Amino acid sequence: MENSTNNLDTVSSISPEALKNTIKIQKQSILLTKKSLRVQEDNLTNNINMLQNICSHDFKIERTTTGPYAEYYNICQHCNKHVLY
Numbered sequence: 001m002e003n004s005t006n007n008l009d010t011v012s013s014i015s016p017e018a019l020k021n022t023i024k025i026q027k028q029s030i031l032l033t034k035k036s037l038r039v040q041e042d043n044l045t046n047n048i049n050m051l052q053n054i055c056s057h058d059f060k061i062e063r064t065t066t067g068p069y070a071e072y073y074n075i076c077q078h079c080n081k082h083v084l085y
Contacts, residue, residue, distance in 0.1 A: 048079075055079040 059074035
């Protein structure tokens with residue numbers, strides 16, 4: 001119970017300007033993190049494409065779905081490139 005009263009005292013002692021600045025900094029941090037993630041995803045995609053372009057493919061036929069309308073793909077054992085069979 002005392003903890004919650006201490007939190008209320010702390011919150012009431014913070015000025016609105018300080019909270020606005022904290023929120024602004026947090027939003028900027030989130031945006032930078034998202035941008036960094038986007039760059040890393042792009043790098044990963046480029047590396048996968050480069051691997052698939054230089055790979056000497058060794059395809060095996062694998063069924064990816066079951067049932068009466070099963071789908072079969074040729075999947076490379078080295079780079080996991082999928083080609084519809």
